[in-house]
Amino acid sequence: MKVPSVLRRRAQSAESGGVVRLDRRTKNLTKRLKPGEIAVIDHADLDRVSAEALVECQVSAVINIAGSVSGRYPNFGPQILLDAGIELIDRAVPADEEAKDLFAVLTEGDQIRLNDGEILDEHDAVVGRGELMDRQALDRQLSQAQTGLSDQIIAFTENTMSYLREEKDLLLEGVGVPQVKTSFEGRHVLIVVRGYDYRDDLIALRSYISERRPLLIGVDGGADALLENGYAPDIILGDMDSCSDAALNCGAELVVHAYRDGRAPGLERIKKLGLEAVVFPVLGTSEDAAMLLADSKGAQLIVAVGTHASLVEFLDKGRSGMASTFLTRLRVGPKLVDAKGVSRIYRSEVKGWHIVLLVLSALLALVTAMAFTNFGRQVGDLLLARWNDVVYWLKELFT
Structure with a gap:
C-alpha cells in the first residue's frame, strides 16, 4: 500500500515517552492530541482513516488495548503508523491483574515512558505491557488475516440481505426521506465524507466545483473539510458528533441522521446551539442517508468524496452495517461517480x-x-x- 508523503514523516518527538491522552473512540481522541503525546486507544482492527488522523496529530506512540489486527481481514491502519515511524504497542494490559484495563490505571495527562513494550510511570514503575509491533510481526498477522476474509464476505452478504428486508421501502421507493428546503432537482451534488483521500480529492475537484457549482453536502466532519477548503456546505447531514460548532453555524441546512425508531442523539446538540434540523431515520450510515436524500430529491449526478467503494473499505469501517452502503450504491448507481473518476475524466472547459x-x-x-x-x-x-x-x-x- 502506498502511503502519502505527508504521512511518511516521523513523529517529531524522539523521546520514548510523553503525556498520555486516552479515549475509547479514536476520532474523539484525535481532536485533542498534541505533537509528541501518547495515544491510548481501544480500537480493534485499526482502520486507515483513524491511523492517518493519529499520524497527522504527530503522536510519539500509540498504545492499543485491543488487537490492531484481529485477524478478521487485512486492515491498513497499523502499517500506516509504522510507515510514519510511530511506535505501536498492541494488546496492552495492566501490570496489576486486578485492574480491568489500562483505562483504569492511566489518567489523562499522566507522564509515561515506553521500553520495549513495557509501560512505565513517572517513577519508572511498570504499570502495563503489550506487544511491540514491528514490521515482521505485522506482516505475519496480516498474512494470517487473509484467511479470515472469506468468512467476512459471508457475514457481509448476510447483513446485506437483512438490511434489504428492513429497508426495502426506502431503497426501492424512497419512502421515509424527509422534506428539505434545499432544491436538488437537476443539479450535481457533491457528498463529502472525511474518509479515504478526501483532501486530495477536493484539491483535484477544484475546477469541477468552480465551474459546475454542485450542491455541497458535508457528512459530519465532511462539513469541516469543505470549510477548510474554502467551500460553504449547503447541507450538513449526520450524527452531528464529528463536526464543529462553527460548521453547524455556517448557515447550512441541517439533517440529523436518526435510528429507525426515530431516536436522534445528535438533535440535542442542535437544540443547545439554538438551531433547527430535519430528522432522517435510516438504518445505514450517514453517507448512505446523504446519497439516498440526493437521489430521491432528483439530483442529476452524485459525486462522492471520501466514501467507501470497495469490500475492504467496507470491512475497514468496522461495522456489519456497512452492507447498507453496498446496497445504497446499487440504488443510486447510475448517478453515482467517485471523486477520483471525476478528477480523471473532467477537464476545465477553458481549452x-x-x-x-x-x-x-x-x-x-x-x-x-x-x-x-x-x-x-x-x-x-x-x-x-x-x-x-x-x-x-x-x-x-x-x-
Whole structure:
C-alpha cells in the first residue's frame, strides 16, 4: 500500500515517552492530541482513516488495548503508523491483574515512558505491557488475516440481505426521506465524507466545483473539510458528533441522521446551539442517508468524496452495517461517480484553443482600431517610421 508523503514523516518527538491522552473512540481522541503525546486507544482492527488522523496529530506512540489486527481481514491502519515511524504497542494490559484495563490505571495527562513494550510511570514503575509491533510481526498477522476474509464476505452478504428486508421501502421507493428546503432537482451534488483521500480529492475537484457549482453536502466532519477548503456546505447531514460548532453555524441546512425508531442523539446538540434540523431515520450510515436524500430529491449526478467503494473499505469501517452502503450504491448507481473518476475524466472547459482565439480576437480589434481611426492611423504611421529607421540602420551597418 502506498502511503502519502505527508504521512511518511516521523513523529517529531524522539523521546520514548510523553503525556498520555486516552479515549475509547479514536476520532474523539484525535481532536485533542498534541505533537509528541501518547495515544491510548481501544480500537480493534485499526482502520486507515483513524491511523492517518493519529499520524497527522504527530503522536510519539500509540498504545492499543485491543488487537490492531484481529485477524478478521487485512486492515491498513497499523502499517500506516509504522510507515510514519510511530511506535505501536498492541494488546496492552495492566501490570496489576486486578485492574480491568489500562483505562483504569492511566489518567489523562499522566507522564509515561515506553521500553520495549513495557509501560512505565513517572517513577519508572511498570504499570502495563503489550506487544511491540514491528514490521515482521505485522506482516505475519496480516498474512494470517487473509484467511479470515472469506468468512467476512459471508457475514457481509448476510447483513446485506437483512438490511434489504428492513429497508426495502426506502431503497426501492424512497419512502421515509424527509422534506428539505434545499432544491436538488437537476443539479450535481457533491457528498463529502472525511474518509479515504478526501483532501486530495477536493484539491483535484477544484475546477469541477468552480465551474459546475454542485450542491455541497458535508457528512459530519465532511462539513469541516469543505470549510477548510474554502467551500460553504449547503447541507450538513449526520450524527452531528464529528463536526464543529462553527460548521453547524455556517448557515447550512441541517439533517440529523436518526435510528429507525426515530431516536436522534445528535438533535440535542442542535437544540443547545439554538438551531433547527430535519430528522432522517435510516438504518445505514450517514453517507448512505446523504446519497439516498440526493437521489430521491432528483439530483442529476452524485459525486462522492471520501466514501467507501470497495469490500475492504467496507470491512475497514468496522461495522456489519456497512452492507447498507453496498446496497445504497446499487440504488443510486447510475448517478453515482467517485471523486477520483471525476478528477480523471473532467477537464476545465477553458481549452488552449480558446485562449489562442481570444488573443487573435484582441489583435484583430487592435488592427481594426488602427485602420479606421485617426489616432490609430497616427500610431500606425509612427510605428512604420520607426520600422523604416531600423531597416535603414541595418543597411548602414552592413555597407
